[in-house]
Amino acid sequence: AQSVTQLGSHVSVSEGALVLLRCNYSSSVPPYLFWYVQYPNQGLQLLLKYTSAATLVKGINGFEAEFKKSETSFHLTKPSAHMSDAAEYFCAVTYTGGGNKLTFGTGTQLKVEL
């Protein structure tokens, strides 16, 4: 069965600093990986996805993630944090034949300070 682990339930960065949110996956077959963002009192919105094409994936709002098979990682980065990036971020995994289900991590709350 596939799973994802998000290291750090809370991350705090200064405005303008690099954002790095960590996600490691476990899957015995090639995975499809996703990052979602959730703003307060809202549903989840897709940031970006990896579907076995380019390993560096660019998403919305200046975020990107790199698929590293050797490290089983799919970390989310943004070069310069903005106050509006404060939200909860979820990593998710699935695979071909996985029944269209996504398995989500436990989430990372990002705080951006002045």
Next chain:
Amino acid sequence: DVKVTQSSRYLVKRTGEKVFLECVQDMDHENMFWYRQDPGLGLRLIYFSYDVKMKEKGDIPEGYSVSREKKERFSLILESASTNQTSMYLCASSLGPVSSGANYFTNSYEQYFGPGTRLTVT
């Protein structure tokens, strides 16, 4: 744009009540999902459906049932609400496999979420 709507944003019910949470999507998606979200636990799948009248249990189906009579609508039912069902409930939909030619299908797996229903059971 895909739109997933949920019948209520906030709901307060009493222990033992029967509770219906409704979800509607407008993009002709095959698959629909119900999750609950609790702090520190992320999203946990309750039930999902890949076709009308079809349903499968997710990771935490106990105490819940679902109904999908029409493709666009997926209902979550709490037969007898309990305080440990106080949570945020999220509905999602996804397109499912799309034919790209003879015997070849692609699948984006991407799920689209509704705004959530925050249910409090007292």
